[in-house]
Amino acid sequence: MPAVVHLYPLKFLNHYRMSQLALMKFLFTLFQLFMSGKFGGVVLLLLMSSYVSSAQSEHSTSFQHEKYFGYTLGFIQIKDAYNYGLVFNGGQPGFSFSQCWKDVKSLKGLNHEISIAITTSRRMIGASFRIRPLRYFNQKLVWESLSENGNQQKFFIGAYANWEYHYQLYPELQSGHPYWFSYLDIGPSVLYQIENDKHALQLSGFSSVLALCSRTEAGLHEYFYHTSFTDVVTDLHSNLSIGALGKRHMGFQAQWNKKKRERTRLFYRLEMYSYKEDPALNYVNHSIGIKKRLKK
Amino acid sequence: MRVKHLLLLLLCAVCVSCLKEELNTNPYKTTTPFDLNDGTETTSLTRAGIDSTALAAVYNEVDNAEELYPIRSLLVYRGNKLASEAYFQDATDIENQRIIWSCTKQFVGVLVGMALEKGLIEDINDPISKYLADEIKEYPDKADIRIVDLLNMRSGIGFSNDGVSGNTDKILREQPDDITKYILSQPMKYEPGTHFNYNDGDPQLLSAIIQKAAGKPLDEWADEVLFRKIGFENYTWVRYRDNVSLGGFGLKTSPRELGKFGNLVANYGKHNDIPIVDSLWIAKMWEPQIHGFEDFSFGYQWWFNTKHNWSIAWGHGGQFIFIIPEKDLVVVVTSIHNTQGNHQIIADEMIPYLNKITSACN
Numbered sequence: 001m002p003a004v005v006h007l008y009p010l011k012f013l014n015h016y017r018m019s020q021l022a023l024m025k026f027l028f029t030l031f032q033l034f035m036s037g038k039f040g041g042v043v044l045l046l047l048m049s050s051y052v053s054s055a056q057s058e059h060s061t062s063f064q065h066e067k068y069f070g071y072t073l074g075f076i077q078i079k080d081a082y083n084y085g086l087v088f089n090g091g092q093p094g095f096s097f098s099q100c101w102k103d104v105k106s107l108k109g110l111n112h113e114i115s116i117a118i119t120t121s122r123r124m125i126g127a128s129f130r131i132r133p134l135r136y137f138n139q140k141l142v143w144e145s146l147s148e149n150g151n152q153q154k155f156f157i158g159a160y161a162n163w164e165y166h167y168q169l170y171p172e173l174q175s176g177h178p179y180w181f182s183y184l185d186i187g188p189s190v191l192y193q194i195e196n197d198k199h200a201l202q203l204s205g206f207s208s209v210l211a212l213c214s215r216t217e218a219g220l221h222e223y224f225y226h227t228s229f230t231d232v233v234t235d236l237h238s239n240l241s242i243g244a245l246g247k248r249h250m251g252f253q254a255q256w257n258k259k260k261r262e263r264t265r266l267f268y269r270l271e272m273y274s275y276k277e278d279p280a281l282n283y284v285n286h287s288i289g290i291k292k293r294l295k296k
Numbered sequence: 297m298r299v300k301h302l303l304l305l306l307l308c309a310v311c312v313s314c315l316k317e318e319l320n321t322n323p324y325k326t327t328t329p330f331d332l333n334d335g336t337e338t339t340s341l342t343r344a345g346i347d348s349t350a351l352a353a354v355y356n357e358v359d360n361a362e363e364l365y366p367i368r369s370l371l372v373y374r375g376n377k378l379a380s381e382a383y384f385q386d387a388t389d390i391e392n393q394r395i396i397w398s399c400t401k402q403f404v405g406v407l408v409g410m411a412l413e414k415g416l417i418e419d420i421n422d423p424i425s426k427y428l429a430d431e432i433k434e435y436p437d438k439a440d441i442r443i444v445d446l447l448n449m450r451s452g453i454g455f456s457n458d459g460v461s462g463n464t465d466k467i468l469r470e471q472p473d474d475i476t477k478y479i480l481s482q483p484m485k486y487e488p489g490t491h492f493n494y495n496d497g498d499p500q501l502l503s504a505i506i507q508k509a510a511g512k513p514l515d516e517w518a519d520e521v522l523f524r525k526i527g528f529e530n531y532t533w534v535r536y537r538d539n540v541s542l543g544g545f546g547l548k549t550s551p552r553e554l555g556k557f558g559n560l561v562a563n564y565g566k567h568n569d570i571p572i573v574d575s576l577w578i579a580k581m582w583e584p585q586i587h588g589f590e591d592f593s594f595g596y597q598w599w600f601n602t603k604h605n606w607s608i609a610w611g612h613g614g615q616f617i618f619i620i621p622e623k624d625l626v627v628v629v630t631s632i633h634n635t636q637g638n639h640q641i642i643a644d645e646m647i648p649y650l651n652k653i654t655s656a657c658n
Contacts, residue, residue: 077315084385084632085318121317122365124639172636176460220634223395223534223546224470282315 063101063108068265070096070291076117078128081279082179082220083170088126090119092285096132104141107156107191111135113164124172130285132164137189137206149196156191160206162249165236166273166283178216178227181281182236183273185211185249195259202255211247213275214240220279246276263293319365324382327355330390335527336552339377346372346379350656354649355382366614366632366641368394369551372653373626376559381551393532393548395633397611400533400547401499405597406561407518408447408502409577414521416509420444427505428476435480441488443505446498447596448585454485455497457544464496464544467536475536476504492586492594496544499597503543514541526567528556545611551628558609558617558626582607592643599643606650614641618650623657 074092079085094115101108113132118125139158146152161184168179189206214237219225227235241247255267268288275281329338341348351372358364359382368389371381383389411417417427424446425432425439432439438453445451456462463482472478479497486493503514510517515533523529531549535541560566565573584593584600591603599608609617614631627650631641 079315079318085321087315087317122362122639172639173632173634175634175636177634221395221548223542223548224468226469228469284315 063103066100066102067294068096068098068100068291069294070098070289072096072113072115072269072287072289074115074117074285074287076119076128076286077282077284078119078126078168079282080168080179081281082216083121083173086121086124086173088119088121088124088128088170090117090126090128092117092128092130092287094130094287096289096291098291106141107137107139107158109135109137124170126168126170126173128169129167130164131167132162135162135164136160139189139191151194151196154191154193156193158189158191159186160189161186162208174220177225178229178231180214180216180231180236181273181275181283182214183208183211183247183249184213185247187249198259200257200259200262203253204255205252206250208244208247208249210242210244211249212240212242213247214238215275215279215281241277243277248272248274265291265293267291320385322387323359323384324387327352327380327382329378329381332390332552334391334530334552336555337377339374339379341379344374344377344379345658346374347656347658351380351653354652354656355380357652358649359384363645364641366635366639367629368632369628369630371551371555371628373555373559373628374657375624376563376626378552378555383551389550389630390552391530391550393530393550394630395545396547396549396554396615396630397545397613397633398496399554399609399611399615399617400542400545401597402561402609402617403518403547403557404499404502404514404543405447405581405595406557406573406578407506407514407522408443408596409574409581410521411506411509412577413574416506417443420447424501424505427508428480428501431476431480431504434477437484438480441501443502444596445488446502446505448594449492449494449498450486450489450586451493451498451501452484452486452488452491453479453493453495453497454483455479455493455495457495467496467500470537474538475500475540476538492588494594499543500540501543502597503541507540513539514543516541522572525570525572526556526560528553551630554609554615554617554628554630555626558619558628561607561617562619562621562624562626590644601643601647604647604650608643610643612640616643616646618643618646620650620654623654625654625657627653 072094074094076090076092078088092115094113096111096113098109098111111132112134115130117128119128137158137160139156141154142157143155144153163184165182166180169176185208187206187208187210189204191202191204193202195201216227217239251269251271253267253269255265257265271285273283331338341351355370358367358370368385369383372379408417412420420443422443423439424441424443441451457464459465466472467475479500482497506514506517513535515535530553531547533541534546534548560572561578564575564578565571581596581598582600583595584602586594591601593600593602599610601608605622607619613633613635614629615633616629618627620627629646
C-alpha cells in the first residue's frame with residue numbers, strides 16, 4: 001500500500017492558455033509554409049527550433065535542466081510497397097542529443113536524433129537514414145505515491161510532437177532511386193516512473209492521433225524518373241497528407257539506471273510507423289541505447 | 297523476478313512487431329489459362345502435347361527457387377496457343393501493363409523490317425544521314441553510320457547504358473531537350489561497323505529514323521501497320537518529351553501481349569496464316585552476327601542462343617520471350633523490372649527450366 005498518494009487535476013491547461021494560442025498561430029504558419037513548396041522543410045526546421053528554444057528559455061530559470069548525449073544501436077525492419085513486399089532488416093547505429101526540463105510537477109523535453117542503417121533482404125543491400133530534427137514532449141504529474149519500502153512512483157500524462165525524416169536507398173532493387181518518408185505527428189504520451197535508493201525505472205509510451213506524412217512520388221512503374229538526392233531537402237513535403245488512423249506512429253520505451261551511477265541510463269525503445277495508403281509502408285525500430293548526462 | 301517480466305515483455309514486443317515478407321500478394325492457384333477474350337487462343341496441355349505433371353513440376357520449381365524470386369509470370373505457348381500461365385506475385389498481372397525494358401528493342405527490330413518492306417527505308421546499308429539529314433549537319437562525324445550498324449549495335453557512338461553517369465540515366469531523367477541530337481552529340485568511340493556496343497542509343501536512332509520517314513512517331517506507325525493486325529492492344533509506348541517514341545526501351549505491356557508478339561515472330565511474321573512481316577526479314581533478324589557471349593549471339597536487335605537455336609527477346613530485370621522452334625514453343629517470362637546486378641534474372645538462369653519445358657513436350 002502506498003504511504004502517500006497525490007492526485008493532480010489537469011489544471012495546467014489554464015496555465016498554458018497563452019502558450020497554446022501562440023502554438024496555434026505557429027502551426028498555421030507552418031501549414032502555409034508546407035504548402036509553399038520547395039525548401040518548406042528547411043524553413044520549418046529553423047522556425048520550429050527557434051520556437052521551442054525560446055519557449056524553453058522562458059522556464060529555464062525555474063526548471064532543473066539536464067542534457068544527455070546518447071548512443072543507440074537499433075534493429076530496424078522496413079516493409080515498403082515500393083519494394084514489392086520485401087522486408088529489409090538491418091542494424092541502425094545512431095546518436096542523439098536530448099534535453100530535459102523538470103520541476104516537481106512537470107517534465108518537458110527535447111530530443112534530436114540521427115541514425116544510419118544498412119539493411120538487407122535476400123542478400124540485397126539497402127541503406128536507411130533517419131533524421132529527427134525535433135521531438136518535443138510536455139508531461140504533467142497526475143499521480144504519485146511513496147510506499148513503505150521506499151519505492152517512489154510517479155505517473156505523468158501529456159502530449160508530444162514529433163518531426164522526422166527517413167531516407168532510403170536500394171541500389172540493387174530500385175536502380176538507386178531514392179525514397180523517403182517523413183512524419184510530423186502529435187499525440188498523447190504517458191510516463192510511469194518508479195525509483196528507490198538503488199534503481200530508477202521509467203516506462204513511457206505514445207501514440208499519434210494526427211500525423212502529416214510525406215512519401216516519395218516515385219513513379220515506380222514508369223520509365224522516367226525525376227527524383228534525386230537533393231529532393232530529400234527540397235521536395236520532402238511535396239505530397240504531404242494528413243491522417244489519423246492511416247498514418248500511425250507509436251512507441252514504447254523502458255529506461256533504467258542505477259542510482260549510484262545516475263548519469264548513465266540504459267534504455268530499450270520500440271517505435272512503429274505505418275502508412276496505409278498506397279504505396280503502403282511499415283517501419284519498425286527496436287533500439288537499445290545508452291545515454292549519458294552531460295556535466296553542467 | 298521483475299527483470300524477468302521486463303525481458304518477457306520486451307521479447308513479446310519484438311515478436312509482435314516482426315514484419316513478414318509478402319512477395320506474393322495474390323499468387324497463382326492454377327496454370328490453366330483463363331479465357332479473357334483478349335485475342336489469346338488457349339488450349340489444354342493434353343491437346344498441346346505437354347506432360348502436365350512435368351510442366352507442373354517446372355512451375356513449382358520456378359515458384360520456389362530462391363534465386364528466381366523476382367519472376368512475376370511464366371507463360372507457355374505451343375502451336376500459337378496458350379497452354380499454361382502462372383502469375384507468381386500478383387494474379388492481376390495477367391492484364392497489368394509493366395515495363396519490359398529492352399524487349400522494346402526487339403519490337404524495333406521487327407518494325408525496321410516492316411519499314412524496309414513498305415519503302416520507308418530503302419536499304420539497311422543506307423547512311424543515317426539520308427534520313428536524319430538536319431541532325432547530321434550538326435554532327436557530321438556520324439554521317440557514315442549505316443542503318444545496319446544501328447541494327448547490330450555497331451554504330452561506334454560512345455553511348456553508355458551504365459550507372460548514374462551513363463547516357464541512359466540522362467534520358468530516363470529527361471535531361472536532354474532533343475533525344476536524337478543528344479545521342480548524336482556523343483563522341484565516336486569506334487569506326488562505324490567495327491565494334492559491338494550494346495546500348496540504348498542505337499535503337500533510339502532507329503526509332504527517330506522511322507519517325508522521320510513515316511511522318512509520325514514510331515508507336516503510332518507501329519499501331520497502324522502491326523499492332524492492330526495482331527490484336528496487340530494492351531500496351532503503352534512511351535515517347536520522349538520531344539515526341540519521339542523511345543526505342544531502346546519504352547514499351548509497357550502485359551505478358552499475354554508479349555505472347556502475341558512472340559508468336560508472330562515465331563511464325564516468321566504470320567498471324568492466323570496472314571503474312572504481316574516479311575519472313576525473310578525475320579530470318580535475317582535472327583542470323584547470329586555478333587558473337588562472343590558464350591552461347592549467345594546478337595542479330596538485328598534480337599538475341600539468339602546458338603547452342604539451343606532459340607531466338608530471344610531480352611529485357612532488363614528478366615523480361616523474356618523465348619522462341620523454341622524445335623518444339624513449336626514460345627515461352628514468356630516477366631520479372632520485377634528494376635533489379636540490378638545478381639538480382640536480375642538473366643537468360644542463362646532460365647535455360648535449365650526451358651530445357652525441362654521442352655522435355656515435357658512430345
